[in-house]
Amino acid sequence: GENVEQHPSTLSVQEGDSAVIKCTYSDSASNYFPWYKQELGKGPQLIIDIRSNVGEKKDQRIAVTLNKTAKHFSLHITETQPEDSAVYFCAAKGSGGSNYKLTFGKGTLLTVNP
Amino acid sequence: DAGVIQSPRHEVTEMGQEVTLRCKPISGHDYLFWYRQTMMRGLELLIYFNNNVPIDDSGMPEDRFSAKMPNASFSTLKIQPSEPRDSAVYFCAEGTSGNTIYFGEGSWLTVV
Numbered sequence: 001g002e003n004v005e006q007h008p009s010t011l012s013v014q015e016g017d018s019a020v021i022k023c024t025y026s027d028s029a030s031n032y033f034p035w036y037k038q039e040l041g042k043g044p045q046l047i048i049d050i051r052s053n054v055g056e057k058k059d060q061r062i063a064v065t066l067n068k069t070a071k072h073f074s075l076h077i078t079e080t081q082p083e084d085s086a087v088y089f090c091a092a093k094g095s096g097g098s099n100y101k102l103t104f105g106k107g108t109l110l111t112v113n114p
Numbered sequence: 115d116a117g118v119i120q121s122p123r124h125e126v127t128e129m130g131q132e133v134t135l136r137c138k139p140i141s142g143h144d145y146l147f148w149y150r151q152t153m154m155r156g157l158e159l160l161i162y163f164n165n166n167v168p169i170d171d172s173g174m175p176e177d178r179f180s181a182k183m184p185n186a187s188f189s190t191l192k193i194q195p196s197e198p199r200d201s202a203v204y205f206c207a208e209g210t211s212g213n214t215i216y217f218g219e220g221s222w223l224t225v226v
Contacts, residue, residue: 032213043118043205043217044157089157093213100145101170102215104157 002027002094006105014113019080021108023090024072032093033073034102035064039086047088048075080112118218120206126224132194135221137206138187147207147215148181148191157205163189196225 003026013019025033031052036044050057050064050073057064061080066073077084090105119138127133139146147162161171166183174181178197183189193200201224209215 034214036217041219043207043219046214046216049214100162100164100209100213101159103159106156 002030002092002101002103004090004092004103004105006090006108008108009106010109010111012111012113013080015080015082017080019077019084019110019112021075021088021090021110022072023074023092023105024070025092025103026071027092027094028068028071030092030094033064033066034091035062035075036089036091036104037086038089038107044089077110080110082112082114085110085112118206118208118216120204120218120221122221123219124222124224126226127196129197129225130195131225132192133196133200133223133225135191135204135206135223137189137191137218139189139206139208143208143210143216144186145209145215146183146189147205147209148189149205149207149217151203151205151220152201160191193223196223198225201225 006023034049035047037047038044048059048062048064050066061078063076087107087109089107091102093102121136144165148160150158160173161181162169163183181191203220203222205217205220207215207217
């Protein structure tokens, strides 16, 4: 099955700096890669996603890049703010019979220091 | 965002007791998922339904776990008997064939 590795597990930045979180996946047939933000005591919230026919997608201060050849994708947050502090998860949708199965990375705790 | 409603939000129960977690998805989303989140194992898919039919339950840990979806607006996840290692946050999530999945706020279960 699909395996998703996420790095780093913790990331601390100063307000205004950029933050980058990286994920790799194992199933070359995976075709959908969402990113979720989870705040304390809440459920994961989708912040951006990318499909395998696109190399990059941007939404205001958030961008995601995908390298299908290398099987990795990254989340970029620019001009970070304290409210960006949360746990971020990447995920990949694998192939096969149960092709709606999302496999998640272990998460990155992002802390933005004012 | 979709407004998946889960209950209870928090439950503390004794080992051996039956636990029932409930989920009320927004109508119109034809996929429903149950996930479990722990520090050690992260987010794990337990089971998912399509149009109320269970499609993949390979993530259900053992026979003590069962899930049902009697109609498009209600689903339950039951643990009987519960054990301390079942302590986790259980999320219900919903989606459409377009892949996007929306999570509820979770049910925090503690088994003592």
